[in-house]
Amino acid sequence: xxxxxxxxxxxxxxxxxxxxxxxxxxxxxxxxxxxxxxxxxxxxxxxxxxxxxxxxxxxxxxxxxxxxxxxxxxxxxxxxxxxxxxxxxxxxxxxxxxxxxxxxxxxxxxxxxxxxxxxxxxxxxxxxxxxxxxxxxxxxxxxxxxxxxxxxxxxxxxxxxxxxxxxxxxxxxxxxxxxxxxxxxxxxxxxxxxxxxxxxxxxxxxxxxxxxxxxxxxxxxxxxxxxxxxxxxxxxxxxxxxxxxxxxxxxxxxxxxxxxxxxxxxxxxxxxxxxxxxxxxxxxxxxxxxxxxxxxxxxxxxxxxxxxxxxxxxxxxxxxxxxxxxxxxxxxxxxxxxxxxxxxxxxxxxxxxxxxxxxxxxxxxxxxxxxxxxxxxxxxxxxxxxxxxxxxxxxxxxxxxxxxxxxxxxxxxxxxxxxxxxxxxxxxxxxxxxxxxxxxxxxxxxxxxxxxxxxxxxxxxxxxxxxxxxxxxxxxxxxxxxxxxxxxxxxxxxxxxxxxxxxxxxxxxxxxxxxxxxxxxxxxxxxxxxxxxxxxxxxxxxxxxxxxxxxxxxxxxxxxxxxxxxxxxxxxxxxxxxxxxxxxxxxxxxxxxxx
Amino acid sequence: xxxxxxxxxxxxxxxxxxxxxxxxxxxxxxxxxxxxxxxxxxxxxxxxxxxxxxxxxxxxxxxxxxxxxxxxxxxxxxxxxxxxxxxxxxxxxxxxxxxxxxxxxxxxxxxxxxxxxxxxxx
Numbered sequence: 001x002x003x004x005x006x007x008x009x010x011x012x013x014x015x016x017x018x019x020x021x022x023x024x025x026x027x028x029x030x031x032x033x034x035x036x037x038x039x040x041x042x043x044x045x046x047x048x049x050x051x052x053x054x055x056x057x058x059x060x061x062x063x064x065x066x067x068x069x070x071x072x073x074x075x076x077x078x079x080x081x082x083x084x085x086x087x088x089x090x091x092x093x094x095x096x097x098x099x100x101x102x103x104x105x106x107x108x109x110x111x112x113x114x115x116x117x118x119x120x121x122x123x124x125x126x127x128x129x130x131x132x133x134x135x136x137x138x139x140x141x142x143x144x145x146x147x148x149x150x151x152x153x154x155x156x157x158x159x160x161x162x163x164x165x166x167x168x169x170x171x172x173x174x175x176x177x178x179x180x181x182x183x184x185x186x187x188x189x190x191x192x193x194x195x196x197x198x199x200x201x202x203x204x205x206x207x208x209x210x211x212x213x214x215x216x217x218x219x220x221x222x223x224x225x226x227x228x229x230x231x232x233x234x235x236x237x238x239x240x241x242x243x244x245x246x247x248x249x250x251x252x253x254x255x256x257x258x259x260x261x262x263x264x265x266x267x268x269x270x271x272x273x274x275x276x277x278x279x280x281x282x283x284x285x286x287x288x289x290x291x292x293x294x295x296x297x298x299x300x301x302x303x304x305x306x307x308x309x310x311x312x313x314x315x316x317x318x319x320x321x322x323x324x325x326x327x328x329x330x331x332x333x334x335x336x337x338x339x340x341x342x343x344x345x346x347x348x349x350x351x352x353x354x355x356x357x358x359x360x361x362x363x364x365x366x367x368x369x370x371x372x373x374x375x376x377x378x379x380x381x382x383x384x385x386x387x388x389x390x391x392x393x394x395x396x397x398x399x400x401x402x403x404x405x406x407x408x409x410x411x412x413x414x415x416x417x418x419x420x421x422x423x424x425x426x427x428x429x430x431x432x433x434x435x436x437x438x439x440x441x442x443x444x445x446x447x448x449x450x451x452x453x454x455x456x457x458x459x460x461x462x463x464x465x466x467x468x469x470x471x472x473x474x475x476x477x478x479x480x481x482x483x484x485x486x487x488x489x490x491x492x493x494x495x496x497x498x499x500x501x502x503x504x505x506x507x508x509x510x511x512x513x514x515x516x517x518x519x520x521x522x523x524x525x526x527x528x529x530x531x532x533x534x535x536x537x538x539x540x541x542x543x544x545x546x547x548x549x550x551x552x553x554x555x556x557x558x559x560x561x562x563x564x565x566x567x568x569x570x571x572x573x574x575x576x577x578x579x580x581x582x583x584x585x586x587x588x589x590x591x592x593x594x595x
Numbered sequence: 596x597x598x599x600x601x602x603x604x605x606x607x608x609x610x611x612x613x614x615x616x617x618x619x620x621x622x623x624x625x626x627x628x629x630x631x632x633x634x635x636x637x638x639x640x641x642x643x644x645x646x647x648x649x650x651x652x653x654x655x656x657x658x659x660x661x662x663x664x665x666x667x668x669x670x671x672x673x674x675x676x677x678x679x680x681x682x683x684x685x686x687x688x689x690x691x692x693x694x695x696x697x698x699x700x701x702x703x704x705x706x707x708x709x710x711x712x713x714x715x716x717x
Contacts (some may be wrong), residue, residue: 069607085637135681139596140683142685142688142689146685146688146689146692149689149696150692151694153699154701156709156711157703158700158703158704159714161696161699161703161712162700162713162714163714164696165630165693165696165697165700165712166714168689168692168693168696169624169637169693171672172637173621173624173640174687175635176617176641176644179644179648179678179682180613180617180643180647181649182678183644183648183651184647184651186651186674186675187651192674209670212623214649236714239714240714241694267700312642365703366628448678474684526711546712572714573709573710573713574624574633574709575624575626575709576623578621578624578625579625582621582625
């Protein structure tokens, strides 16, 4: 079997086996779907990793049905495996494997539907990373979205249903925007293949229709990537979905939407000057706003999963900053950060799942001191909090150092401040939860502070070690792979930023991907400061009631109304979210016409 | 072939219709007080993409792209028609899923006013 034929397997295997599992579910032994799904995810991770490793010697190009380009004109649909898309697909499949281990025996009563949806979800994400055709990208995007909508509502509780409705409505509008963008790109270039469109774009780089196409495509992807002002659906959906589903939402789905923007920019639109200005201006600003806003909102939450959801917005913002700096260092950092953040955030959402299963809730105030019996989970969540705050260990820090360095060299101080704020606030929020739930710190809650949420208990039959195993695996992976991840990120950035357009269209030979000499990721003092500040902020929040009166009073006077206003924006009304979406789209229009 | 593909759209009207449908659909979603109505508005938003895609592929004085009974000649672009078909399939999937969610929500809450069935508040 050639590499070209193998490139199809990472999507074909999960799709076919999902159908087989559904057909044979009634006669399979009870645990069989669990075992099969884990094996399939591991198999896909291995395959994608192998393909990604081999693609360093030249992108692996597969034209479906043998419809190779004729005379430089693409007429078929292609999968192109590069180190960028390939390694991200491998990471996604590995995250799915860990999540499926975590959700072992999660659903006692239902049949194999959960595994089926998870496999479809995985196939959609892997296809999204490997495809080289704009419309095909849309189809994988929709496969992934529909599986995600169904998985959000899977709990069938009324809050889960309304969260899923908000998620579906907002994201479906995003999908139609993407489709409109595809229509515009096709109308100007007559092609759907990335390389074909790129050739049309470079022939008329100033065309307003091309710019409009980029605006629509990136708005749709930014909605999925939960960037300001499109981020409102995310906390509603993440906090009500089952925790294994939230792991994938935060760790993979949001991040690969941003990867999609980066891929489209370099593979298709890089030669259009207005698009360059939009990317370096508006998208950088959106990333900056998201990094800061997500961090502040995370600090204000008491529901652990909601808190983690806001922290995802913040860290996705940091990733977008890395991509939008349009600099090799930043892009390589963002790719590494995507993986590192996925590992850490995945383990944190699993930690929240352990709280739900063992303690029957995820309300931080109500669970004060209740976590002492399950202290190993506390150690894991605390470690996750420190890594989120920027503790200079592991994969996430390697990415952060590069993004930070790129932002510093570009003289982009608002982004630098936002990155700091995001790290400190999200880290502090998680550390505060750890302190309160597992060490019983902070004031004793009064009766009026009980939260009025519904019963969210998740299945508690699973042994603690089984739930802790994937958490530990993700955290352990996140630490020692720093140098390998950084080296691969450097290579992947080259593959992403220098697509071999002509060779893919059959004009010229595909050649090995050779990045400029690799330097070890820089070490700065920032992570130490951010970690220390996060610990300080967490302690401040926990011991607020013991602070001298004037200080606390002053804060309540001035800052509290602003924070209440921010919280009120997150209204839960789909109408508000769609109005913000329209405003964001208008912002794109204004920026493009002045760009 | 490529001359047909690169020909600019002949008239502005379908583009305006697409933009209008998109805007009015969004307006409907923002002001809707019933989820079934809201899903209908989402359908209107989707219809704008149909119009847009068909407008992209339309050619004056051209036939359907079926050359079974007559020799190949000037025809409208079949690629966008295939895209619209896929779009319809996706739209049906999403609508069916949304209606199923709405049905379950109605069983639990007894109302479908988006104002009154908000997700968990902090």
